[in-house]
Amino acid sequence: MRTGLWLVGARGAVAVTAIVGALAVRAGLSEPTGCVTELPPLRDAALPTLADLVIGGHDVVELGLDKKAQALVAAGVLPASVVAAVAGELAAVEAEVRCAPHGATQHETAVRIAADLVEFQRRHGLARVVVVNVASTEAAAVPHPAHADPDALAAALHTDQVLPPSSLYAYAAFTAGCSYVDFTPSTGARLPALHELALRAGTPYAGHDGKTGETLLKSVLAPMFALRNLHVRSWSGLNLLGGGDGANLARPDANAAKVASKQRVLKETLGYEPEGQTRIDYVPDIGDLKTAWDLITFSGFLGSRMRLEFTWHGCDSALAAPLVLDLARLTAAAHAHGHAGPLPQLAFFFKDPLGDVPHGLADQWRDLCEWAGGWDAAA
Numbered sequence: 001m002r003t004g005l006w007l008v009g010a011r012g013a014v015a016v017t018a019i020v021g022a023l024a025v026r027a028g029l030s031e032p033t034g035c036v037t038e039l040p041p042l043r044d045a046a047l048p049t050l051a052d053l054v055i056g057g058h059d060v061v062e063l064g065l066d067k068k069a070q071a072l073v074a075a076g077v078l079p080a081s082v083v084a085a086v087a088g089e090l091a092a093v094e095a096e097v098r099c100a101p102h103g104a105t106q107h108e109t110a111v112r113i114a115a116d117l118v119e120f121q122r123r124h125g126l127a128r129v130v131v132v133n134v135a136s137t138e139a140a141a142v143p144h145p146a147h148a149d150p151d152a153l154a155a156a157l158h159t160d161q162v163l164p165p166s167s168l169y170a171y172a173a174f175t176a177g178c179s180y181v182d183f184t185p186s187t188g189a190r191l192p193a194l195h196e197l198a199l200r201a202g203t204p205y206a207g208h209d210g211k212t213g214e215t216l217l218k219s220v221l222a223p224m225f226a227l228r229n230l231h232v233r234s235w236s237g238l239n240l241l242g243g244g245d246g247a248n249l250a251r252p253d254a255n256a257a258k259v260a261s262k263q264r265v266l267k268e269t270l271g272y273e274p275e276g277q278t279r280i281d282y283v284p285d286i287g288d289l290k291t292a293w294d295l296i297t298f299s300g301f302l303g304s305r306m307r308l309e310f311t312w313h314g315c316d317s318a319l320a321a322p323l324v325l326d327l328a329r330l331t332a333a334a335h336a337h338g339h340a341g342p343l344p345q346l347a348f349f350f351k352d353p354l355g356d357v358p359h360g361l362a363d364q365w366r367d368l369c370e371w372a373g374g375w376d377a378a379a
Helices: 013-026 065-074 080-085 087-094 106-124 150-156 165-175 192-201 214-227 243-249 252-270 316-336 344-349 361-378
Strands: 003-008 053-059 097-099 128-133 179-182 204-207 231-241 278-282 289-299 305-315
Touching: 003 013, 003 106, 003 316, 013 053, 013 065, 013 080, 013 087, 013 316, 053 106, 053 316, 065 080, 065 087, 080 087, 106 128, 106 165, 128 165, 128 316, 150 192, 165 179, 165 192, 179 316, 192 204, 204 316, 214 231, 214 252, 214 289, 214 305, 214 361, 231 252, 305 316, 316 344, 316 361, 344 361
Parallel strands: 003 053, 003 128, 053 097, 128 179, 179 204, 231 278
Antiparallel strands: 231 289, 289 305
16 A cells, blocks of 8 residues: 655655665665564554655755765765665655745645645555654644634634644644654644544544654663662763754753653653753764763662663664654554544654553553554454
């Protein structure tokens, strides 16, 4: 089933890595390392394949996909031989990337976004389209009366700037009959009016904030402390990153949204919030690489005091890109099987997932596999 993947922020590092990766894997040039949908519990589910994906998107920058791919080669993110081998296919995707529309009102902008989505689906004869937001993190939305009701929201969009960009994309996606995934900590579909709109449209949505590094480790280690009844006294983390994401997170409002997303797992998993905080610092020289250093202090039997330290060095785009492809495939399959509204079953992928869900990685993986495995049983 041919499925559209529409990337918001299509010329960014994560998006371009995902595009090149999808092209390379389906051409047999690379293994699908990092794609959990290629593991046996999910590989047999009723998912569109990577070969089924037709990719397009929006961006506010004009730098072509080929130029961005070359920049990622220079940064050590992408192999030069792979980028050269998929140059023709990458040019075809470039033809499907549009400048992000801007109308006189938010309603006009949403109409233009939706029109691009509908035309993309029609032109390629796609069964459905998944919109995935991999754009820069934005500040948290300020509450507005129109956020609570779809009809009030629709009216307000004609005159007021009521939605942040991520939420405007969710609105446009739902009105176009498309599902929506927010891979960032931005507000996205996490507003009452957009929830109701998704239910009306019969479209699913998922988010928020892809879990790729430090928080991934937290979701493994925090359950260990809880299951062994060890008391975590403090947990502090320092994250260093460069690249476009790091530059964006140097803004205090975006930084605050990201930190809040990263902190949720500890309180939810431990049942309490230990001392300490998470910091994110921008270091331009390290480019797309990121380093996280965490210090955990904890108490054991008879109050014995202990500590754990870990350091995580990772390539952010290479960690995130396969998850973007996974989410597109899983969300498309959920849409095909009649799911509408939030998809808490995709909590495995997110720092700050939707719904009342477990936050330990093992529990999230079990729930994901049971959910996806049920599609074949129902077929």
